[in-house]
Amino acid sequence: MGRHARIAQLARLEEPGLQVADLGCGTGRTVRQLLAYEPALVHALDHASNLDDDLLHDRRVSSRIVDLDHGLPLPDASLDRVTSLNTVEHLADPVAHLGEVHRVLRPGGLLVLAHSDWDTSLFTSTDDALTRRLVDLFVATVPTWVDRADGFMGRKLPALADASGGRGAPFDVLRVDSWADPHRRFDDGSVAYKVAVGMLAAASGEPELARRATGWFDGLHRLAEADQFLFTVTDVAVVLRRA
Numbered sequence: 001m002g003r004h005a006r007i008a009q010l011a012r013l014e015e016p017g018l019q020v021a022d023l024g025c026g027t028g029r030t031v032r033q034l035l036a037y038e039p040a041l042v043h044a045l046d047h048a049s050n051l052d053d054d055l056l057h058d059r060r061v062s063s064r065i066v067d068l069d070h071g072l073p074l075p076d077a078s079l080d081r082v083t084s085l086n087t088v089e090h091l092a093d094p095v096a097h098l099g100e101v102h103r104v105l106r107p108g109g110l111l112v113l114a115h116s117d118w119d120t121s122l123f124t125s126t127d128d129a130l131t132r133r134l135v136d137l138f139v140a141t142v143p144t145w146v147d148r149a150d151g152f153m154g155r156k157l158p159a160l161a162d163a164s165g166g167r168g169a170p171f172d173v174l175r176v177d178s179w180a181d182p183h184r185r186f187d188d189g190s191v192a193y194k195v196a197v198g199m200l201a202a203a204s205g206e207p208e209l210a211r212r213a214t215g216w217f218d219g220l221h222r223l224a225e226a227d228q229f230l231f232t233v234t235d236v237a238v239v240l241r242r243a
């Protein structure tokens with residue numbers, strides 16, 4: 001089972017007719033898995049418009065362009081479930097954001113807050129020391145295409161939930177889960193490729209390292225072609241119930 005299906009499963013959507021939101025939905029990979037449980041409506045919220053066309057035209061999906069740093073455009077206690085994957089590292093104040101999620105969830109409603117912990121990125125490569133150096137650089141660098149990032153966010157989720165309670169938006173922690181899916185592909189649609197591109201970008205300021213990183217990247221292609229490639233990253237999910 002992949003990460004998006006796991007998150008949908010953790011959201012406990014068996015009861016029919018639920019109102020759900022996915023925050024920072026991207027192309028809608030989690031939205032697609034949520035729909036398999038037949039909720040009444042999935043609000044797909046993101047500040048970019050990248051939702052896949054079939055989801056945009058699905059009447060069970062309400063797509064909205066929203067800056068999550070400016071709150072959620074939803075009434076109090078209007079949602080049964082909220083999911084979020086790999087979004088909070090980009091937000092200015094993740095604790096304030098959880099306060100907003102608390103506001104829009106009905107009492108007893110669930111938030112599945114999930115994040116990859118990029119510092120745990122594992123690549124098969126022919127140069128382990130260079131891989132380690134590039135991962136370290138990657139998690140210490142904010143890519144130019146985002147406002148902010150935190151390569152250690154996965155491990156921080158339990159503390160984030162706790163901090164939300166400290167600011168008057170308490171959640172009960174029902175479950176803390178983690179997993180690392182095996183990824184064998186290295187093509188431009190793969191998770192491994194996207195992370196490796198981030199690593200190349202992080203190395204671009206140091207010419208000698210950038211040259212070695214390009215060779216490393218090409219090596220990943222060759223390993224994948226030879227069926228020797230593996231990428232994993234630890235994903236963490238906390239299942240929180242609005243108190």
Ligand SMILES: C[S@@+](CC[C@H](N)C(=O)[O-])C[C@H]1O[C@@H](n2cnc3c(N)ncnc32)[C@H](O)[C@@H]1O
Nearest residue numbers: 024025026046047048067068069085086087090
């Ligand atoms: C790494 S992507 C994850 C996408 C999706 N959740 C997934 O796992 O496939 C992060 C998403 O958060 C969105 N995002 C980042 N900052 C945001 C903000 N301030 N408001 C709304 N969306 C934001 C981005 O546009 C992007 O779609």
